[in-house]
Amino acid sequence: MLITIDTQDRRPxxxxxxxxxxxxxxxxxxxxxxxLPPVRQLAADLGVNLNTVAAAYRELQSEGLILVKHxxxxxxxxxxxxxxxxxELRRPLRNVLAQMVLARMQRGEILSMVSDELDGLLQxxxx
Amino acid sequence: MTPHQIxxxxxxxxxxxxxxxIVERWKAPMLRGPEWFFGAAVxxxxxxxxxxxxxxxxxxxxxxxxxxxxxxxxxxxxxGGNKTAILVxxxxxxxxxxxxxxxxxxxxxNRARAFGTAVGNESISAVTLSLEERSLGAYTERWVxxxxxxxxxxSLAWLARFYVTGIDHRMVRIATGxxxxxxxxxxxxxxxxxxxxxxxxxxxxxxPEQYLEWRDGLRRIATAACDYSRIFVALTPLLLDxxxxxxxxxxxxxxxxxxxxxxxxxxxxxLWEWRKRLRYLEVARRTRPAKFIVMPQIPDVGRFICFxxxxxxxxxxxxxxxxxxxxxGTARVxxxxxxxFAALWFVLVRT
Numbered sequence: 001m002l003i004t005i006d007t008q009d010r011r012p013x014x015x016x017x018x019x020x021x022x023x024x025x026x027x028x029x030x031x032x033x034x035x036l037p038p039v040r041q042l043a044a045d046l047g048v049n050l051n052t053v054a055a056a057y058r059e060l061q062s063e064g065l066i067l068v069k070h071x072x073x074x075x076x077x078x079x080x081x082x083x084x085x086x087x088e089l090r091r092p093l094r095n096v097l098a099q100m101v102l103a104r105m106q107r108g109e110i111l112s113m114v115s116d117e118l119d120g121l122l123q124x125x126x127x
Numbered sequence: 128m129t130p131h132q133i134x135x136x137x138x139x140x141x142x143x144x145x146x147x148x149i150v151e152r153w154k155a156p157m158l159r160g161p162e163w164f165f166g167a168a169v170x171x172x173x174x175x176x177x178x179x180x181x182x183x184x185x186x187x188x189x190x191x192x193x194x195x196x197x198x199x200x201x202x203x204x205x206x207g208g209n210k211t212a213i214l215v216x217x218x219x220x221x222x223x224x225x226x227x228x229x230x231x232x233x234x235x236x237n238r239a240r241a242f243g244t245a246v247g248n249e250s251i252s253a254v255t256l257s258l259e260e261r262s263l264g265a266y267t268e269r270w271v272x273x274x275x276x277x278x279x280x281x282s283l284a285w286l287a288r289f290y291v292t293g294i295d296h297r298m299v300r301i302a303t304g305x306x307x308x309x310x311x312x313x314x315x316x317x318x319x320x321x322x323x324x325x326x327x328x329x330x331x332x333x334x335p336e337q338y339l340e341w342r343d344g345l346r347r348i349a350t351a352a353c354d355y356s357r358i359f360v361a362l363t364p365l366l367l368d369x370x371x372x373x374x375x376x377x378x379x380x381x382x383x384x385x386x387x388x389x390x391x392x393x394x395x396x397x398l399w400e401w402r403k404r405l406r407y408l409e410v411a412r413r414t415r416p417a418k419f420i421v422m423p424q425i426p427d428v429g430r431f432i433c434f435x436x437x438x439x440x441x442x443x444x445x446x447x448x449x450x451x452x453x454x455x456g457t458a459r460v461x462x463x464x465x466x467x468f469a470a471l472w473f474v475l476v477r478t
Contacts, residue, residue, distance in 0.1 A: 002335055007254075038260065043440070047422030047442070
């Protein structure tokens with residue numbers, strides 16, 4: 001289970017960590033109940049503040065993807081506990097689509113890219 | 128066999144044990160084939176051009192500890208062979224040899240990079256991290272722990288026997304102190320092993336699995352060396368106890384047995400470590416090296432040292448380069464351990 005963090009990426013580091021873990025959970029590589037690495041380990045590996053990693057974990061917790069208990073390791077939450085509203089799911093999708101349109105991508109290109117990514121995600125989750 | 132002869136033989140044996148490591152360091156620059164010089168990507172004919180001089184100088188630098196060690200030890204042996212002095216020289220030189228190798232390697236790699244190719248030497252901004260937890264348990268071998276516990280318990284039982292039976296020997300007090308110091312050394316080696324397990328592990332975004340496998344191999348060798356040292360440290364008080372028990376009638380036989388045990392122990396330990404090392408070298412040969420992977424730059428970090436409790440890393444990247452974070456767990460534990468050692472030494476000398 002690997003995540004990649006790029007210091008030249010526009011997204012803040014905590015966002016990249018959260019996105020990476022979210023993708024692993026969605027792809028099924030992180031199973032329900034599986035513990036996440038300690039905040040201290042990730043912060044030391046990256047050379048960042050403990051709060052940066054904690055912020056990523058807080059974001060995943062607020063989305064219901066992980067469970068964080070005081071004094072214990074964060075674990076991946078059961079899937080049936082993750083129920084997001086339709087509007088909540090559409091908002092980030094709309095943002096990404098807007099970026100693609102602004103990048104002058106054609107409808108076919110956008111659909112193909114979305115389809116590829118979805119196939120990849122579903123394929124990983126079936127493995 | 129006199130103690131003097133034993134020490135000369137022991138020293139010769141230490142030299143023989145060093146041979147595999149010398150050969151490895153001698154060949155280390157070309158480990159990954161002609162397109163690499165250590166971690167620097169170079170043209171294939173590099174060693175026919177500027178690389179020849181760099182390689183020659185690197186190899187000369189490897190000999191510096193020998194140039195220091197041989198005359199000093201020769202002088203000590205010719206003037207009676209003080210055992211403590213020989214042990215001090217051997218320990219300092221062993222440590223110095225390691226640092227000298229790192230310095231020589233860094234020097235050679237930096238020189239080679241100046242003649243290197245663009246591909247392979249580019250700076251890395253993307254790092255890949257493993258989300259598996261690195262715990263001490265994953266690097267623990269049960270038989271090592273059992274051996275350490277049994278040997279320590281054995282020396283404690285032997286010491287208890289001395290005090291119960293009232294053996295009058297000046298060495299009993301020394302053996303007690305030796306056992307206490309060795310127990311503290313055990314703790315230090317365990318802390319060192321923990322620090323190695325938790326040391327930074329980040330890979331370049333390209334081919335991270337192999338890079339992480341290589342890093343893990345390196346960690347396993349270092350932890351194996353720690354374990355080997357722990358067994359050896361646990362064994363030495365027991366050997367001293369054995370010698371005291373045999374005194375005065377069979378002290379010669381006891382000394383010979385002690386010498387044989389040390390030699391066999393060193394031989395087995397070196398073979399064990401070497402077997403792990405060969406496996407690691409195989410992975411290292413296949414792994415594409417990466418420059419020290421860049422960490423995000425943190426403002427307000429001093430030039431050489433800093434104190435940032437909210438950053439757990441030992442090294443932090445500041446505006447003027449990397450600085451040692453004295454607030455990191457590793458730095459704090461090291462400081463406490465050194466202070467504890469000084470306090471223990473003071474108490475033992477006073478009593």
